[in-house]
Amino acid sequence: MTLSPATKSAIVEAAAHGGPKAAMLDALKLVQQAEGWVSDADLAEAAATLGVTPAEIDSLATFYSQIFRQPVGETVILLCDGLSCYLCGGDAVRDAVMQKLGIGFGETTPDGKFTLINICCIGGCDRAPAALVGPDRKLVGPLTPDDLAALIGGAP
Amino acid sequence: MSELPLTGRARADRSPHSLAEWQRFGGYQALPQALQRHSPAAIVAMVEAAGLRGRGGAGFLAGTKWRLMREGAAKSGPGARYLCVNGDETEPGSFKDRLLMEALPHQLIEGAAIAAYAVGATEVIILVRDEYRAGAAALTRAIAEAEAAGLLGRDILGSGFDLTMRVHASAGRYIVGEESALIAAIEGERPVPRHRPPYPAVSGLWGRPTTVNNVETLSAVPSIIEHGADWYLGLSRTEEGGTKLYGVSGCVARPQLIEAPMGTSARELIELAGGIRDGRALLAFQPGGGATGFLEAAELDVPMDFAHLKQAGSSLGTGALIVLDDRACPVAAIGRHARFYARESCGLCTPCRDGLPWVSKLLDALEAGQGQRGDIELLQMHVDLAGPSGRSFCDLMAGAMTPLKSGLQRFGEIFAAHLEGACPVGRA
Numbered sequence: 001m002t003l004s005p006a007t008k009s010a011i012v013e014a015a016a017h018g019g020p021k022a023a024m025l026d027a028l029k030l031v032q033q034a035e036g037w038v039s040d041a042d043l044a045e046a047a048a049t050l051g052v053t054p055a056e057i058d059s060l061a062t063f064y065s066q067i068f069r070q071p072v073g074e075t076v077i078l079l080c081d082g083l084s085c086y087l088c089g090g091d092a093v094r095d096a097v098m099q100k101l102g103i104g105f106g107e108t109t110p111d112g113k114f115t116l117i118n119i120c121c122i123g124g125c126d127r128a129p130a131a132l133v134g135p136d137r138k139l140v141g142p143l144t145p146d147d148l149a150a151l152i153g154g155a156p
Numbered sequence: 157m158s159e160l161p162l163t164g165r166a167r168a169d170r171s172p173h174s175l176a177e178w179q180r181f182g183g184y185q186a187l188p189q190a191l192q193r194h195s196p197a198a199i200v201a202m203v204e205a206a207g208l209r210g211r212g213g214a215g216f217l218a219g220t221k222w223r224l225m226r227e228g229a230a231k232s233g234p235g236a237r238y239l240c241v242n243g244d245e246t247e248p249g250s251f252k253d254r255l256l257m258e259a260l261p262h263q264l265i266e267g268a269a270i271a272a273y274a275v276g277a278t279e280v281i282i283l284v285r286d287e288y289r290a291g292a293a294a295l296t297r298a299i300a301e302a303e304a305a306g307l308l309g310r311d312i313l314g315s316g317f318d319l320t321m322r323v324h325a326s327a328g329r330y331i332v333g334e335e336s337a338l339i340a341a342i343e344g345e346r347p348v349p350r351h352r353p354p355y356p357a358v359s360g361l362w363g364r365p366t367t368v369n370n371v372e373t374l375s376a377v378p379s380i381i382e383h384g385a386d387w388y389l390g391l392s393r394t395e396e397g398g399t400k401l402y403g404v405s406g407c408v409a410r411p412q413l414i415e416a417p418m419g420t421s422a423r424e425l426i427e428l429a430g431g432i433r434d435g436r437a438l439l440a441f442q443p444g445g446g447a448t449g450f451l452e453a454a455e456l457d458v459p460m461d462f463a464h465l466k467q468a469g470s471s472l473g474t475g476a477l478i479v480l481d482d483r484a485c486p487v488a489a490i491g492r493h494a495r496f497y498a499r500e501s502c503g504l505c506t507p508c509r510d511g512l513p514w515v516s517k518l519l520d521a522l523e524a525g526q527g528q529r530g531d532i533e534l535l536q537m538h539v540d541l542a543g544p545s546g547r548s549f550c551d552l553m554a555g556a557m558t559p560l561k562s563g564l565q566r567f568g569e570i571f572a573a574h575l576e577g578a579c580p581v582g583r584a
Contacts, residue, residue, distance in 0.1 A: 017322070018362070021344035025327055059346050063502075066286045066328035078287070082248045083446065083492045084405040087484055119328075120496045121446070122287050123251040125405035125476070126412050137289045 003045045007034045011049045020050040024057045028067050037068040065119070073108045073115040077151060078132040082120035088142060090129035094118075096145035100152060114152060159391050161379035162263075162372065162401055163255065163415045170259040172294040175301035178262040184307055186378035190270045191315035194381070199274040200226065203377065205385035207397030211252075212242055212333070212370030213444070213473045215396075215462035218377075221357075221367060225275045228357035229365035238366040239277040240342065241268055241374060243284040243291065244326055244333035248446030248496055249476035252401040253371040255413055257284060257291030260375065261298035265321065267377035268369075269308065272319050275367050280321040281342055286328045296323050330500035334550055335368045337502070348504045349550035372401055394419035396461045400475050404429040407436065407481035419459035422451070425477055436481035439581065440566065444473020446493045447555030449562035450486070469562070485581050486567045487574050490559050491519035497556035507542040508553040514538070515560065525577035532571050536564055 003011075007030050014026035027046040031038050038046075038061055040054075047054040061067045068076075079094060101109050101116060108115040122139070124130030130141030131151055140151060165181045167173070173181065190199055204219025229237050241264070245253040256264055268280045284292040299321050302308045310318045324342050331337045332347045339361050341347035360366020376398055380388045389397040400418045402425050405411040409430025416425065422441055432438055440450040443460055449470040451458070458468045465472045480489055498512035515538050521527050542548055543557035564571060573580050 018343065022342065024344045025341075029325070029327065060344070063346050064286075064327035064329055081492065082496060083489055084249050084411070084478055086488070086492050087406040087478075087480065088411070119287070120492075120499075121246065121248040121250065123245055123254040123285075125249055125251045125403060125478075128405060128411060132287055137287055 002035075002039075002041055003031065003049070004034060007031065008045075008049050011046060015050060020052050021056070023050055024052060024060050025064070028057065028061050028064075032067060037071050071108065071112075073113050075113060075134050075152075076115045076117060078117050078119040078122065078137070079105075080120055080122045080124065080128070080130050080132075081118045082122075082125070084121065084125035085129040088128040089144070092145050093129045093143045096148060097151060100148055160399065160415045161383075161388075161391070162375055162399060163260070163413070165263070166255065166259045170255060172259055172261050172298065175262060175298070175305055183262050183378075184266055186381035187266050187269055187307060188313050190273055190381050191313055191317055196226070196274045196276060199270060199381065202385050203274070203380055206380045206388040207385075207392070207395065208373065208376055208380065208388065209396055209462055210370055211372035211376075211400070211474070213247065213447075213471075215472060218369065218373050221369070222271065222275050224355075225357040225365060225367045228355065229276055232358065232365050236279065236362070236364045237275065237277045238361040238364060239268060239272045239275060239280045240338060240361065240366060240368045241280060241282040241371060242333060242335070242338055242368055243282055243288065243371045244330075244338060245288070245371070245474075246285055246330040246333055246500075247474050247476065248493060249403065249405055249442065249478040250445045250474040251403050251405070251476070252413055252474065254288055254291060256371050256375045256401070257288060258294050261291075261294040262302070263378060264295070264371055264375050265298055265302055265308070267374035268321065269302075269312070269319055270377050270381055271367070271369060271374055273317055275365075277367065278318055278320070280319065281324050281361075282321070283324045283326055283332065283338055283342060285326050285332070289325075292323050292325050299323070329502070330496075331502040331550075331552065334552070337550075338368060339366060348502045351549075392418035392461075394459050394461045394464065396463065400460070400472075402460065403474075403476045404479065405476070406441075406479040407433045407484055408479050409433050419461045419464070421457045422460060422477055423456040425460070426456075426479060429479075432479065432481050434481075436483060439480045439482045439484055440486060441480065442470070442478040442559065443475075444471050445476035445478070446496065447551075447558050448473045449558050450480075450566055452566065482581060485523070485579050486563050486570055487519060487579070488523045490563045491516065491523050493559050494519050494556065497552060501552060505549040505553075507546070507548040508556075511538050511542050511553065512556055515556075519560075522571065522574045523579075525574065525579070527575045529575070532564070532575065535560060535571075539564065 011027040015023035127141035209215040336350035337347040356366040494516040498516040501508040503509040
């Protein structure tokens with residue numbers, strides 16, 4: 001049993017709108033908010049809290065791209081690889097970020113600080129090339145390979 | 157361009173207004189007018205007469221959609237009816253709804269409340285994509301303010317009309333923006349498209365009559381109620397009413413959102429965005445986002461509305477104008493789109509699930525100069541079998557094939573050159 005009583009009661013509360021099934025995504029987001037990602041054990045506990053099967057809730061967890069079924073770093077960087085970002089030099093920014101962090105898309109730095117994910121389109125075409133960074137999904141851009149500080153702060 | 161009903165009151169820094177500020181700027185004038193002076197049927201007629209077309213891409217007349225909902229709901233008998241607001245803006249190149257939700261939440265709430273009154277809905281669910289957390293937060297705060305002021309909730313302004321409103325935050329998937337998938341998402345089902353009929357107007361959310369409208373569509377509604385259908389029609393340069401929030405991006409000097417009369421040309425919009433970047437020439441543009449066909453310099457003066465762009469062989473889509481200059485390789489550009497659509501296929505049907513990764517790989521290979529004889533024919537086969545006139549369960553595959561279809565037609569020589577390992581226009 002790993003979920004906090006607060007998380008569990010928030011999950012129960014979420015079911016008030018449309019019942020347990022409609023609350024499954026809320027439950028996954030609450031778990032992720034508390035734990036950073038959704039482990040098998042947490043998923044099973046969330047399912048038990050709602051009275052649905054783990055398979056039902058996992059069918060959503062594996063569908064939505066922003067539900068993480070494996071651990072992610074402290075800061076998640078969602079780098080846009082859509083056409084508008086590409087046309088504004090997105091590939092050079094991507095290469096520079098990957099080189100600086102030493103990881104590819106879908107990977108986490110060994111120190112657990114950053115996870116890099118490709119995404120399109122983040123609706124930041126007026127600030128292309130753009131990325132969403134951190135728990136608030138803050139929009140940053142236009143990025144150049146030289147101003148990575150905005151993206152990854154004090155990374156090595 | 158003096159009349160900007162959608163964005164005229166947005167702050168430069170895009171921070172949302174408090175309810176008190178919004179009311180000082182003239183907000184929430186239309187809702188009391190609607191509830192106290194007009195019947196729901198009269199509102200529907202007014203919006204139909206204003207020529208407001210759905211801004212999510214399909215361009216169906218919003219008033220007609222509402223009328224069909226009322227007719228469908230009449231057959232369903234008493235019980236709940238729903239209005240779902242589509243804030244799952246994920247189409248490549250589209251970034252207009254972000255501004256409307258983040259900076260102008262009360263405008264959207266007022267429009268949604270009027271729409272709910274018109275169609276007889278008692279609950280509004282605003283589905284916002286996960287990546288727009290600032291928008292979801294602004295809307296949640298604004299809904300609470302409106303409830304506290306009696307602009308939402310029970311017996312709104314003494315009219316006897318009850319309405320609740322809430323935000324459903326999604327978790328990232330393009331397909332959630334498809335009308336029937338959006339309904340499934342709110343119900344907690346795996347968000348894949350559903351077969352129609354029955355249409356949502358008859359059987360939508362929880363099997364009840366439901367209307368789904370785009371954020372921009374609803375944000376235009378308060379101004380129509382306040383100033384009338386003729387005024388709204390008069391804002392446009394064509395027969396399709398109002399203004400449009402165009403997003404200009406790609407190879408322009410200053411990518412930006414521009415609210416302009418419906419029917420403004422791509423030439424004017426590109427000029428307003430500072431012209432083609434670095435003094436280059438135009439190669440092509442997509443007028444309405446990732447799923448729309450390419451146009452070229454000869455079509456720069458086509459009025460950007462649904463009818464004229466269709467006639468020109470493309471579509472208005474979301475009004476997201478993506479500009480390619482003469483150094484931007486169309487094979488690479490189409491490849492970026494193909495990769496996106498392949499990644500975002502929900503996997504429900506085979507043409508999309510298997511076809512799109514195949515197309516994406518073929519385009520990647522061509523871009524890298526590693527294409528093989530027959531690749532272009534294979535791409536054309538996908539267009540023919542699963543393209544705009546083909547068969548797949550929803551429109552995702554057809555939309556994904558649209559830029560490829562027009563790319564093969566318009567830039568056949570560039571594709572052929574890639575087969576020989578050379579890119580005549582690309583940066584590489």
